[in-house]
Amino acid sequence: MWLTALVIVFVIGLLLYWDTIKPKKFPPGPKWMPIVGSAIEVNKMREKTGYLYKSVKQLAAIYCQGEPLIGLKIGKDRIVMVNTVEANKEMLNNEDIDGRPKGIFYQTRTWGKRRGVLLTDGELWKEQRRFLLKHLREFGFGRRTMSEITFSEAGHMINDVLDLMKNNNSAVVKNMHSFFNTYILNTLWSMMAGLRYKPNEPDMILLQNILFELFSAIDMVGCVFSHFPVLSLLAPKSSGYTDFIRTHKRIWKFLRDEITNHKLRFNPKNEDRDFMDAYIRVLNDHGEVNTYSEGQLVAICMDMFMAGTETTSKSLSFCFSYLVREQEVQQKAQEEIDTVIGKNRRPCLDDRPNMPYIEAIVQESIRHFMGRTFGVPHRALRNTTLAGYNIPEDTMVVSNFPNILMNPDLFSEPYGFKPERFIVDGKLSTPDYFFPFGIAKHRCLGDVLAKCNMFIFIATMLQRFNFLPCPGESLPSLDHVDGATASAAPFNCLVVSRM
Ligand code: HEM
Numbered sequence: 001m002w003l004t005a006l007v008i009v010f011v012i013g014l015l016l017y018w019d020t021i022k023p024k025k026f027p028p029g030p031k032w033m034p035i036v037g038s039a040i041e042v043n044k045m046r047e048k049t050g051y052l053y054k055s056v057k058q059l060a061a062i063y064c065q066g067e068p069l070i071g072l073k074i075g076k077d078r079i080v081m082v083n084t085v086e087a088n089k090e091m092l093n094n095e096d097i098d099g100r101p102k103g104i105f106y107q108t109r110t111w112g113k114r115r116g117v118l119l120t121d122g123e124l125w126k127e128q129r130r131f132l133l134k135h136l137r138e139f140g141f142g143r144r145t146m147s148e149i150t151f152s153e154a155g156h157m158i159n160d161v162l163d164l165m166k167n168n169n170s171a172v173v174k175n176m177h178s179f180f181n182t183y184i185l186n187t188l189w190s191m192m193a194g195l196r197y198k199p200n201e202p203d204m205i206l207l208q209n210i211l212f213e214l215f216s217a218i219d220m221v222g223c224v225f226s227h228f229p230v231l232s233l234l235a236p237k238s239s240g241y242t243d244f245i246r247t248h249k250r251i252w253k254f255l256r257d258e259i260t261n262h263k264l265r266f267n268p269k270n271e272d273r274d275f276m277d278a279y280i281r282v283l284n285d286h287g288e289v290n291t292y293s294e295g296q297l298v299a300i301c302m303d304m305f306m307a308g309t310e311t312t313s314k315s316l317s318f319c320f321s322y323l324v325r326e327q328e329v330q331q332k333a334q335e336e337i338d339t340v341i342g343k344n345r346r347p348c349l350d351d352r353p354n355m356p357y358i359e360a361i362v363q364e365s366i367r368h369f370m371g372r373t374f375g376v377p378h379r380a381l382r383n384t385t386l387a388g389y390n391i392p393e394d395t396m397v398v399s400n401f402p403n404i405l406m407n408p409d410l411f412s413e414p415y416g417f418k419p420e421r422f423i424v425d426g427k428l429s430t431p432d433y434f435f436p437f438g439i440a441k442h443r444c445l446g447d448v449l450a451k452c453n454m455f456i457f458i459a460t461m462l463q464r465f466n467f468l469p470c471p472g473e474s475l476p477s478l479d480h481v482d483g484a485t486a487s488a489a490p491f492n493c494l495v496v497s498r499m
Protein backbone atom coordinates (compact mmCIF):
# COMPACT_ATOMS: atom_id res chain seq x y z
CA MET A 1 0.00 0.00 0.00
CA TRP A 2 2.87 2.37 0.83
CA LEU A 3 4.38 1.55 -2.53
CA THR A 4 1.12 2.38 -4.33
CA ALA A 5 0.88 5.71 -2.47
CA LEU A 6 4.50 6.44 -3.33
CA VAL A 7 3.93 5.68 -7.01
CA ILE A 8 0.82 7.90 -7.03
CA VAL A 9 2.72 10.77 -5.38
CA PHE A 10 5.58 10.29 -7.84
CA VAL A 11 3.28 10.28 -10.88
CA ILE A 12 1.40 13.36 -9.65
CA GLY A 13 4.73 15.11 -8.96
CA LEU A 14 5.93 14.21 -12.45
CA LEU A 15 2.70 15.50 -14.04
CA LEU A 16 2.94 18.74 -12.08
CA TYR A 17 6.57 19.13 -13.13
CA TRP A 18 5.69 18.50 -16.81
CA ASP A 19 3.05 21.17 -16.52
CA THR A 20 5.79 23.75 -15.91
CA ILE A 21 7.91 22.83 -18.93
CA LYS A 22 7.58 25.11 -21.92
CA PRO A 23 7.62 23.61 -25.42
CA LYS A 24 10.90 24.01 -27.30
CA LYS A 25 11.43 27.51 -28.75
CA PHE A 26 8.15 28.73 -27.33
CA PRO A 27 7.94 32.57 -27.21
CA PRO A 28 9.49 34.11 -24.07
CA GLY A 29 7.32 35.00 -21.09
CA PRO A 30 6.83 34.48 -17.35
CA LYS A 31 7.55 31.12 -15.68
CA TRP A 32 4.87 28.43 -15.66
CA MET A 33 3.73 27.14 -12.27
CA PRO A 34 1.98 23.77 -12.00
CA ILE A 35 -1.76 23.95 -12.90
CA VAL A 36 -2.05 27.76 -12.90
CA GLY A 37 0.74 28.47 -15.40
CA SER A 38 1.53 32.20 -15.43
CA ALA A 39 -1.96 33.18 -14.18
CA ILE A 40 -0.78 34.46 -10.79
CA GLU A 41 1.81 36.78 -12.30
CA VAL A 42 -0.61 38.06 -14.95
CA ASN A 43 -3.24 38.65 -12.29
CA LYS A 44 -0.85 40.50 -9.98
CA MET A 45 0.19 42.74 -12.83
CA ARG A 46 -3.44 43.30 -13.75
CA GLU A 47 -4.25 44.40 -10.22
CA LYS A 48 -1.33 46.80 -10.36
CA THR A 49 -2.08 48.33 -13.77
CA GLY A 50 -5.88 48.00 -13.74
CA TYR A 51 -6.10 46.54 -17.25
CA LEU A 52 -5.19 43.26 -18.95
CA TYR A 53 -3.56 44.95 -21.95
CA LYS A 54 -1.37 47.05 -19.67
CA SER A 55 -0.29 43.99 -17.70
CA VAL A 56 0.67 42.20 -20.93
CA LYS A 57 2.69 45.27 -21.92
CA GLN A 58 4.51 45.28 -18.56
CA LEU A 59 5.22 41.55 -18.75
CA ALA A 60 6.52 41.96 -22.31
CA ALA A 61 8.85 44.72 -21.08
CA ILE A 62 10.19 42.38 -18.36
CA TYR A 63 10.50 39.13 -20.30
CA CYS A 64 10.60 39.91 -24.01
CA GLN A 65 12.77 43.01 -24.48
CA GLY A 66 11.58 43.96 -27.93
CA GLU A 67 10.67 40.43 -29.03
CA PRO A 68 7.54 40.36 -31.19
CA LEU A 69 5.76 37.65 -29.17
CA ILE A 70 5.03 36.89 -25.53
CA GLY A 71 4.11 33.36 -24.46
CA LEU A 72 1.76 32.80 -21.52
CA LYS A 73 -0.10 29.91 -19.98
CA ILE A 74 -3.25 30.61 -18.05
CA GLY A 75 -4.63 27.45 -16.50
CA LYS A 76 -4.89 24.96 -19.33
CA ASP A 77 -4.55 27.56 -22.11
CA ARG A 78 -1.29 28.31 -23.91
CA ILE A 79 -1.63 31.86 -25.20
CA VAL A 80 0.73 33.75 -27.50
CA MET A 81 0.22 37.50 -27.78
CA VAL A 82 1.47 39.00 -31.02
CA ASN A 83 2.88 42.44 -30.35
CA THR A 84 4.26 43.95 -33.53
CA VAL A 85 2.87 45.01 -36.90
CA GLU A 86 5.09 42.62 -38.88
CA ALA A 87 4.39 39.60 -36.64
CA ASN A 88 0.64 40.30 -36.81
CA LYS A 89 0.71 40.44 -40.59
CA GLU A 90 2.63 37.16 -40.63
CA MET A 91 0.21 35.58 -38.15
CA LEU A 92 -3.00 36.69 -39.84
CA ASN A 93 -1.74 35.45 -43.21
CA ASN A 94 -0.55 32.09 -41.85
CA GLU A 95 -3.21 29.48 -42.72
CA ASP A 96 -1.86 27.19 -39.99
CA ILE A 97 -3.13 29.79 -37.48
CA ASP A 98 -6.54 30.18 -39.07
CA GLY A 99 -8.38 28.18 -36.41
CA ARG A 100 -10.56 29.55 -33.62
CA PRO A 101 -10.22 28.28 -30.04
CA LYS A 102 -12.10 25.22 -28.85
CA GLY A 103 -13.28 24.40 -25.34
CA ILE A 104 -15.99 25.05 -22.80
CA PHE A 105 -16.06 28.86 -23.13
CA TYR A 106 -16.31 28.88 -26.91
CA GLN A 107 -18.78 26.02 -27.13
CA THR A 108 -21.09 26.52 -24.15
CA ARG A 109 -22.33 29.69 -25.83
CA THR A 110 -23.61 27.51 -28.68
CA TRP A 111 -25.04 24.55 -26.72
CA GLY A 112 -21.80 22.58 -26.52
CA LYS A 113 -21.32 22.48 -30.31
CA ARG A 114 -19.03 24.68 -32.39
CA ARG A 115 -21.43 26.87 -34.29
CA GLY A 116 -21.76 30.37 -35.71
CA VAL A 117 -19.23 32.36 -37.75
CA LEU A 118 -17.28 34.32 -35.15
CA LEU A 119 -15.59 31.50 -33.26
CA THR A 120 -15.57 28.65 -35.75
CA ASP A 121 -13.18 27.41 -38.42
CA GLY A 122 -12.93 24.78 -41.17
CA GLU A 123 -15.75 23.83 -43.54
CA LEU A 124 -18.56 25.04 -41.28
CA TRP A 125 -17.06 28.53 -40.97
CA LYS A 126 -16.30 28.75 -44.71
CA GLU A 127 -19.73 27.64 -45.88
CA GLN A 128 -21.69 29.67 -43.33
CA ARG A 129 -19.62 32.87 -43.71
CA ARG A 130 -20.10 32.68 -47.50
CA PHE A 131 -23.86 32.12 -47.12
CA LEU A 132 -24.20 34.93 -44.57
CA LEU A 133 -22.40 37.49 -46.73
CA LYS A 134 -24.17 36.45 -49.94
CA HIS A 135 -27.64 36.75 -48.44
CA LEU A 136 -26.99 39.84 -46.33
CA ARG A 137 -25.99 41.60 -49.57
CA GLU A 138 -29.44 40.77 -50.98
CA PHE A 139 -30.91 42.81 -48.14
CA GLY A 140 -28.61 45.76 -48.57
CA PHE A 141 -25.38 44.88 -46.74
CA GLY A 142 -22.49 46.75 -48.34
CA ARG A 143 -24.84 48.35 -50.88
CA ARG A 144 -26.70 51.61 -51.27
CA THR A 145 -29.69 50.30 -49.29
CA MET A 146 -27.40 49.96 -46.27
CA SER A 147 -26.61 53.68 -46.20
CA GLU A 148 -30.33 54.41 -46.61
CA ILE A 149 -31.09 52.25 -43.57
CA THR A 150 -28.42 54.09 -41.56
CA PHE A 151 -29.70 57.46 -42.80
CA SER A 152 -33.22 56.60 -41.66
CA GLU A 153 -31.96 55.35 -38.28
CA ALA A 154 -30.03 58.61 -37.79
CA GLY A 155 -33.34 60.42 -38.31
CA HIS A 156 -34.93 58.41 -35.47
CA MET A 157 -31.93 59.21 -33.30
CA ILE A 158 -32.29 62.97 -33.86
CA ASN A 159 -36.01 62.84 -33.12
CA ASP A 160 -35.39 60.91 -29.90
CA VAL A 161 -32.94 63.59 -28.70
CA LEU A 162 -35.41 66.34 -29.65
CA ASP A 163 -38.09 64.48 -27.68
CA LEU A 164 -35.78 64.52 -24.68
CA MET A 165 -35.45 68.31 -25.06
CA LYS A 166 -39.24 68.76 -24.88
CA ASN A 167 -39.32 72.11 -26.75
CA ASN A 168 -36.26 73.37 -24.86
CA ASN A 169 -32.92 74.10 -26.41
CA SER A 170 -31.01 71.46 -24.49
CA ALA A 171 -31.21 68.23 -22.51
CA VAL A 172 -29.00 66.06 -20.39
CA VAL A 173 -28.43 62.67 -22.02
CA LYS A 174 -27.77 60.10 -19.32
CA ASN A 175 -25.42 57.21 -20.03
CA MET A 176 -24.16 58.68 -23.27
CA HIS A 177 -21.65 55.82 -23.49
CA SER A 178 -24.50 53.45 -24.38
CA PHE A 179 -26.68 55.93 -26.30
CA PHE A 180 -26.00 54.42 -29.73
CA ASN A 181 -26.54 50.72 -28.89
CA THR A 182 -30.07 50.25 -30.18
CA TYR A 183 -29.64 52.43 -33.29
CA ILE A 184 -26.56 50.42 -34.23
CA LEU A 185 -28.39 47.14 -33.61
CA ASN A 186 -31.30 48.37 -35.75
CA THR A 187 -29.14 48.98 -38.84
CA LEU A 188 -27.97 45.36 -38.71
CA TRP A 189 -31.23 43.84 -37.54
CA SER A 190 -33.25 45.37 -40.35
CA MET A 191 -31.19 43.17 -42.70
CA MET A 192 -30.97 40.15 -40.39
CA ALA A 193 -34.56 40.08 -39.13
CA GLY A 194 -36.45 42.96 -40.81
CA LEU A 195 -36.88 44.67 -37.44
CA ARG A 196 -36.13 47.87 -35.60
CA TYR A 197 -36.43 48.41 -31.84
CA LYS A 198 -37.14 51.51 -29.81
CA PRO A 199 -34.24 52.36 -27.48
CA ASN A 200 -36.57 52.76 -24.50
CA GLU A 201 -38.22 49.31 -24.82
CA PRO A 202 -37.60 47.64 -21.42
CA ASP A 203 -36.66 44.28 -23.01
CA MET A 204 -34.12 46.01 -25.21
CA ILE A 205 -32.63 47.95 -22.28
CA LEU A 206 -32.34 44.72 -20.30
CA LEU A 207 -30.70 42.90 -23.20
CA GLN A 208 -28.19 45.71 -23.78
CA ASN A 209 -27.37 45.81 -20.07
CA ILE A 210 -26.73 42.09 -19.76
CA LEU A 211 -24.60 42.15 -22.88
CA PHE A 212 -22.55 45.05 -21.46
CA GLU A 213 -22.10 43.12 -18.20
CA LEU A 214 -21.12 39.95 -20.05
CA PHE A 215 -18.45 41.73 -22.09
CA SER A 216 -17.10 43.42 -18.95
CA ALA A 217 -16.94 40.13 -17.01
CA ILE A 218 -14.90 38.18 -19.55
CA ASP A 219 -11.68 38.74 -21.48
CA MET A 220 -11.07 38.18 -25.16
CA VAL A 221 -8.94 35.15 -24.19
CA GLY A 222 -11.56 33.67 -21.83
CA CYS A 223 -12.42 33.83 -18.15
CA VAL A 224 -11.82 31.87 -14.94
CA PHE A 225 -13.98 28.85 -15.83
CA SER A 226 -12.55 28.57 -19.34
CA HIS A 227 -8.94 28.51 -18.14
CA PHE A 228 -9.88 26.13 -15.29
CA PRO A 229 -12.92 24.20 -16.64
CA VAL A 230 -13.24 22.06 -13.51
CA LEU A 231 -14.40 25.21 -11.68
CA SER A 232 -17.57 25.29 -13.78
CA LEU A 233 -18.54 22.20 -11.72
CA LEU A 234 -16.86 22.96 -8.39
CA ALA A 235 -17.53 26.70 -8.15
CA PRO A 236 -20.01 27.61 -10.89
CA LYS A 237 -20.99 30.92 -9.33
CA SER A 238 -17.61 32.38 -8.40
CA SER A 239 -15.98 31.15 -11.62
CA GLY A 240 -18.52 33.14 -13.66
CA TYR A 241 -20.10 30.03 -15.24
CA THR A 242 -23.59 30.59 -13.81
CA ASP A 243 -23.77 34.18 -15.05
CA PHE A 244 -22.34 33.20 -18.43
CA ILE A 245 -25.08 30.59 -18.92
CA ARG A 246 -27.83 32.90 -17.64
CA THR A 247 -26.83 35.70 -20.02
CA HIS A 248 -26.62 33.38 -22.98
CA LYS A 249 -30.00 31.82 -22.17
CA ARG A 250 -31.56 35.31 -22.32
CA ILE A 251 -29.92 36.06 -25.65
CA TRP A 252 -30.90 32.63 -27.05
CA LYS A 253 -34.50 33.21 -25.99
CA PHE A 254 -34.60 36.63 -27.62
CA LEU A 255 -33.24 35.19 -30.87
CA ARG A 256 -35.24 31.94 -30.83
CA ASP A 257 -38.48 33.87 -30.29
CA GLU A 258 -37.79 35.95 -33.37
CA ILE A 259 -36.85 32.91 -35.45
CA THR A 260 -40.08 31.23 -34.34
CA ASN A 261 -42.04 34.34 -35.45
CA HIS A 262 -40.32 34.17 -38.81
CA LYS A 263 -41.05 30.45 -39.17
CA LEU A 264 -44.73 30.94 -38.36
CA ARG A 265 -45.27 33.60 -40.97
CA PHE A 266 -42.90 32.09 -43.57
CA ASN A 267 -44.61 31.51 -46.91
CA PRO A 268 -42.45 29.84 -49.57
CA LYS A 269 -44.34 31.71 -52.30
CA ASN A 270 -43.37 35.11 -50.92
CA GLU A 271 -40.01 36.76 -51.50
CA ASP A 272 -37.56 36.56 -48.58
CA ARG A 273 -37.56 39.79 -46.60
CA ASP A 274 -34.44 39.30 -44.51
CA PHE A 275 -31.59 36.93 -43.69
CA MET A 276 -33.70 34.82 -41.31
CA ASP A 277 -36.19 34.17 -44.14
CA ALA A 278 -33.38 33.16 -46.50
CA TYR A 279 -32.00 30.69 -43.95
CA ILE A 280 -35.42 29.26 -43.10
CA ARG A 281 -36.00 28.68 -46.83
CA VAL A 282 -32.85 26.52 -47.01
CA LEU A 283 -33.96 24.52 -43.96
CA ASN A 284 -37.48 24.11 -45.43
CA ASP A 285 -36.22 23.03 -48.85
CA HIS A 286 -33.36 20.74 -47.83
CA GLY A 287 -33.66 20.06 -44.09
CA GLU A 288 -30.65 20.17 -41.81
CA VAL A 289 -27.99 19.22 -44.37
CA ASN A 290 -24.22 19.80 -44.42
CA THR A 291 -23.46 22.62 -42.02
CA TYR A 292 -27.01 24.08 -42.04
CA SER A 293 -29.20 23.71 -38.96
CA GLU A 294 -31.61 25.76 -36.91
CA GLY A 295 -29.02 25.87 -34.10
CA GLN A 296 -26.53 27.29 -36.60
CA LEU A 297 -29.05 30.00 -37.57
CA VAL A 298 -29.45 31.00 -33.91
CA ALA A 299 -25.65 30.97 -33.47
CA ILE A 300 -25.08 33.20 -36.54
CA CYS A 301 -27.65 35.65 -35.22
CA MET A 302 -25.98 35.64 -31.81
CA ASP A 303 -22.54 36.24 -33.35
CA MET A 304 -23.83 39.10 -35.45
CA PHE A 305 -25.71 40.52 -32.50
CA MET A 306 -22.56 40.47 -30.34
CA ALA A 307 -19.83 41.28 -32.89
CA GLY A 308 -21.93 43.74 -34.81
CA THR A 309 -23.33 45.93 -32.07
CA GLU A 310 -20.81 45.95 -29.20
CA THR A 311 -17.88 46.96 -31.38
CA THR A 312 -19.43 49.89 -33.23
CA SER A 313 -21.36 51.23 -30.22
CA LYS A 314 -18.25 51.13 -28.05
CA SER A 315 -16.16 52.90 -30.72
CA LEU A 316 -18.87 55.59 -30.65
CA SER A 317 -18.73 55.65 -26.85
CA PHE A 318 -15.03 56.57 -27.06
CA CYS A 319 -15.76 59.07 -29.82
CA PHE A 320 -18.32 61.08 -27.85
CA SER A 321 -16.51 60.80 -24.54
CA TYR A 322 -13.51 62.47 -26.23
CA LEU A 323 -15.63 64.98 -28.17
CA VAL A 324 -17.10 66.21 -24.89
CA ARG A 325 -13.58 66.66 -23.53
CA GLU A 326 -12.09 68.11 -26.71
CA GLN A 327 -14.36 70.94 -27.78
CA GLU A 328 -11.93 72.13 -30.50
CA VAL A 329 -12.21 68.80 -32.30
CA GLN A 330 -15.98 69.13 -32.18
CA GLN A 331 -15.84 72.67 -33.58
CA LYS A 332 -13.50 71.64 -36.40
CA ALA A 333 -15.84 68.79 -37.33
CA GLN A 334 -18.82 71.15 -37.31
CA GLU A 335 -16.99 73.64 -39.54
CA GLU A 336 -16.48 70.85 -42.08
CA ILE A 337 -20.13 69.78 -41.84
CA ASP A 338 -21.40 73.36 -42.20
CA THR A 339 -19.15 74.02 -45.21
CA VAL A 340 -19.81 70.80 -47.11
CA ILE A 341 -23.46 70.14 -46.19
CA GLY A 342 -24.88 73.25 -44.58
CA LYS A 343 -27.99 72.99 -42.45
CA ASN A 344 -30.72 72.24 -44.95
CA ARG A 345 -30.11 68.57 -45.53
CA ARG A 346 -28.75 65.71 -43.43
CA PRO A 347 -25.35 64.07 -44.03
CA CYS A 348 -25.34 60.96 -46.22
CA LEU A 349 -22.73 58.48 -47.35
CA ASP A 350 -22.07 60.35 -50.62
CA ASP A 351 -20.54 63.15 -48.52
CA ARG A 352 -17.72 60.92 -47.34
CA PRO A 353 -15.12 61.82 -49.97
CA ASN A 354 -15.60 65.53 -49.16
CA MET A 355 -15.35 65.15 -45.39
CA PRO A 356 -11.88 63.86 -44.47
CA TYR A 357 -12.09 65.28 -40.94
CA ILE A 358 -15.21 63.28 -40.02
CA GLU A 359 -13.65 60.22 -41.69
CA ALA A 360 -10.55 60.80 -39.56
CA ILE A 361 -12.71 61.05 -36.41
CA VAL A 362 -14.19 57.65 -37.33
CA GLN A 363 -10.70 56.12 -37.61
CA GLU A 364 -9.46 57.82 -34.44
CA SER A 365 -12.48 56.48 -32.51
CA ILE A 366 -11.88 52.93 -33.77
CA ARG A 367 -8.20 53.34 -32.84
CA HIS A 368 -9.18 54.23 -29.28
CA PHE A 369 -11.55 51.25 -29.08
CA MET A 370 -9.23 48.62 -30.57
CA GLY A 371 -6.27 50.27 -28.82
CA ARG A 372 -7.76 48.82 -25.61
CA THR A 373 -9.13 45.57 -27.06
CA PHE A 374 -7.37 42.37 -28.13
CA GLY A 375 -8.20 40.70 -31.44
CA VAL A 376 -10.57 37.74 -31.66
CA PRO A 377 -8.32 34.76 -30.71
CA HIS A 378 -6.96 32.48 -33.43
CA ARG A 379 -5.79 28.89 -32.82
CA ALA A 380 -2.87 27.02 -34.34
CA LEU A 381 -4.43 24.18 -36.36
CA ARG A 382 -1.09 22.32 -36.41
CA ASN A 383 2.46 22.83 -35.16
CA THR A 384 3.82 25.89 -36.93
CA THR A 385 6.23 28.79 -36.56
CA LEU A 386 5.73 32.51 -36.11
CA ALA A 387 8.40 35.23 -36.04
CA GLY A 388 11.01 32.48 -35.63
CA TYR A 389 9.32 30.83 -32.62
CA ASN A 390 7.54 27.48 -32.41
CA ILE A 391 3.78 27.58 -31.99
CA PRO A 392 2.45 24.16 -30.99
CA GLU A 393 -0.93 22.93 -32.25
CA ASP A 394 -3.93 24.27 -30.30
CA THR A 395 -2.07 27.30 -28.94
CA MET A 396 -4.27 30.39 -28.81
CA VAL A 397 -2.71 33.23 -30.82
CA VAL A 398 -4.00 36.74 -30.24
CA SER A 399 -3.36 40.07 -31.97
CA ASN A 400 -2.18 42.53 -29.33
CA PHE A 401 -3.84 45.51 -31.01
CA PRO A 402 -3.21 47.84 -28.03
CA ASN A 403 0.54 47.37 -28.49
CA ILE A 404 0.24 48.69 -32.04
CA LEU A 405 -2.57 51.23 -31.82
CA MET A 406 -1.29 52.79 -28.57
CA ASN A 407 2.35 52.70 -29.59
CA PRO A 408 3.78 56.26 -29.37
CA ASP A 409 6.27 55.47 -32.15
CA LEU A 410 3.37 54.85 -34.53
CA PHE A 411 0.74 57.21 -33.08
CA SER A 412 2.17 60.20 -31.24
CA GLU A 413 0.44 60.99 -27.92
CA PRO A 414 -1.59 57.80 -28.31
CA TYR A 415 -4.06 58.57 -25.50
CA GLY A 416 -4.92 61.94 -27.06
CA PHE A 417 -7.79 62.28 -29.54
CA LYS A 418 -6.15 63.62 -32.70
CA PRO A 419 -8.05 62.98 -35.92
CA GLU A 420 -5.41 65.06 -37.76
CA ARG A 421 -3.03 62.11 -37.54
CA PHE A 422 -5.09 60.44 -40.29
CA ILE A 423 -5.02 63.44 -42.64
CA VAL A 424 -2.23 64.11 -45.12
CA ASP A 425 -2.44 67.01 -47.62
CA GLY A 426 -6.09 67.55 -46.74
CA LYS A 427 -7.03 63.94 -47.51
CA LEU A 428 -7.79 60.92 -45.36
CA SER A 429 -4.72 58.76 -45.04
CA THR A 430 -4.68 55.25 -43.59
CA PRO A 431 -1.18 53.98 -42.74
CA ASP A 432 -0.52 50.31 -43.49
CA TYR A 433 -0.01 49.64 -39.77
CA PHE A 434 -3.63 50.60 -39.08
CA PHE A 435 -5.68 47.41 -39.57
CA PRO A 436 -8.15 47.36 -36.64
CA PHE A 437 -10.51 44.99 -38.53
CA GLY A 438 -7.80 42.37 -39.00
CA ILE A 439 -6.61 41.15 -42.40
CA ALA A 440 -6.78 38.00 -44.55
CA LYS A 441 -9.42 35.28 -44.33
CA HIS A 442 -10.88 35.99 -40.89
CA ARG A 443 -11.00 39.73 -41.54
CA CYS A 444 -14.04 41.38 -39.95
CA LEU A 445 -17.03 41.05 -42.24
CA GLY A 446 -18.76 44.11 -40.82
CA ASP A 447 -16.12 46.80 -41.44
CA VAL A 448 -18.11 48.52 -44.20
CA LEU A 449 -21.28 48.67 -42.09
CA ALA A 450 -19.34 49.84 -39.02
CA LYS A 451 -17.68 52.71 -40.90
CA CYS A 452 -20.91 53.69 -42.68
CA ASN A 453 -22.83 53.80 -39.38
CA MET A 454 -20.14 55.75 -37.59
CA PHE A 455 -19.75 58.32 -40.36
CA ILE A 456 -23.46 59.05 -40.64
CA PHE A 457 -24.19 58.97 -36.90
CA ILE A 458 -21.26 61.25 -35.98
CA ALA A 459 -21.90 63.75 -38.80
CA THR A 460 -25.67 63.83 -38.17
CA MET A 461 -25.31 64.36 -34.43
CA LEU A 462 -22.67 67.08 -34.78
CA GLN A 463 -24.63 68.88 -37.48
CA ARG A 464 -27.66 69.15 -35.22
CA PHE A 465 -26.20 69.37 -31.67
CA ASN A 466 -23.29 70.48 -29.49
CA PHE A 467 -22.10 67.96 -26.90
CA LEU A 468 -20.92 69.58 -23.66
CA PRO A 469 -19.84 68.42 -20.22
CA CYS A 470 -22.75 68.03 -17.83
CA PRO A 471 -22.97 71.06 -15.50
CA GLY A 472 -21.74 70.16 -12.03
CA GLU A 473 -20.16 66.89 -13.21
CA SER A 474 -16.54 66.17 -14.00
CA LEU A 475 -15.37 65.56 -17.56
CA PRO A 476 -15.83 62.01 -18.92
CA SER A 477 -13.13 59.85 -17.39
CA LEU A 478 -10.26 58.53 -19.48
CA ASP A 479 -10.31 55.30 -17.45
CA HIS A 480 -12.26 52.89 -19.59
CA VAL A 481 -14.24 49.76 -18.68
CA ASP A 482 -12.11 46.68 -19.30
CA GLY A 483 -13.43 43.39 -20.67
CA ALA A 484 -13.61 41.34 -23.86
CA THR A 485 -14.22 44.65 -25.63
CA ALA A 486 -13.35 48.01 -24.05
CA SER A 487 -15.90 50.73 -23.45
CA ALA A 488 -15.55 54.38 -22.50
CA ALA A 489 -16.34 54.89 -18.82
CA PRO A 490 -20.04 55.70 -18.24
CA PHE A 491 -20.76 59.44 -18.63
CA ASN A 492 -23.65 61.88 -19.03
CA CYS A 493 -23.54 64.92 -21.27
CA LEU A 494 -25.40 68.11 -22.02
CA VAL A 495 -26.76 68.21 -25.57
CA VAL A 496 -27.56 71.66 -26.95
CA SER A 497 -29.37 72.28 -30.22
CA ARG A 498 -27.41 74.12 -32.98
CA MET A 499 -30.48 74.96 -35.05
C1 HEM B 1 -15.73 49.29 -35.09
C2 HEM B 1 -16.29 48.17 -35.37
C3 HEM B 1 -15.61 46.83 -35.51
C4 HEM B 1 -14.32 46.46 -35.25
C5 HEM B 1 -13.18 47.33 -34.75
C6 HEM B 1 -14.21 45.04 -35.56
C7 HEM B 1 -13.04 44.30 -35.45
C8 HEM B 1 -12.96 42.95 -35.73
C9 HEM B 1 -11.76 42.17 -35.59
C10 HEM B 1 -10.39 42.67 -35.13
C11 HEM B 1 -12.06 40.90 -35.95
C12 HEM B 1 -11.14 39.67 -35.90
C13 HEM B 1 -10.36 39.46 -37.18
C14 HEM B 1 -9.47 38.25 -37.06
O1 HEM B 1 -9.70 37.37 -36.24
O2 HEM B 1 -8.51 38.15 -37.79
C15 HEM B 1 -13.47 40.86 -36.31
C16 HEM B 1 -14.14 39.73 -36.71
C17 HEM B 1 -15.49 39.71 -36.98
N1 HEM B 1 -16.36 40.77 -37.00
FE1 HEM B 1 -15.89 42.69 -36.59
N2 HEM B 1 -15.43 44.59 -35.98
C18 HEM B 1 -16.32 45.65 -35.99
C19 HEM B 1 -17.63 45.63 -36.39
C20 HEM B 1 -18.32 44.52 -36.83
C21 HEM B 1 -19.67 44.52 -37.34
C22 HEM B 1 -20.54 45.76 -37.51
C23 HEM B 1 -19.99 43.22 -37.63
C24 HEM B 1 -21.27 42.65 -38.19
C25 HEM B 1 -21.99 43.23 -39.11
C26 HEM B 1 -18.83 42.40 -37.31
C27 HEM B 1 -18.77 41.04 -37.45
C28 HEM B 1 -17.61 40.31 -37.32
C29 HEM B 1 -17.55 38.87 -37.53
C30 HEM B 1 -18.72 37.96 -37.89
C31 HEM B 1 -16.21 38.49 -37.34
C32 HEM B 1 -15.61 37.10 -37.48
C33 HEM B 1 -15.02 36.99 -38.89
C34 HEM B 1 -14.45 35.63 -39.18
O3 HEM B 1 -13.82 35.02 -38.31
O4 HEM B 1 -14.65 35.17 -40.30
N3 HEM B 1 -17.84 43.23 -36.84
N4 HEM B 1 -13.98 42.13 -36.17
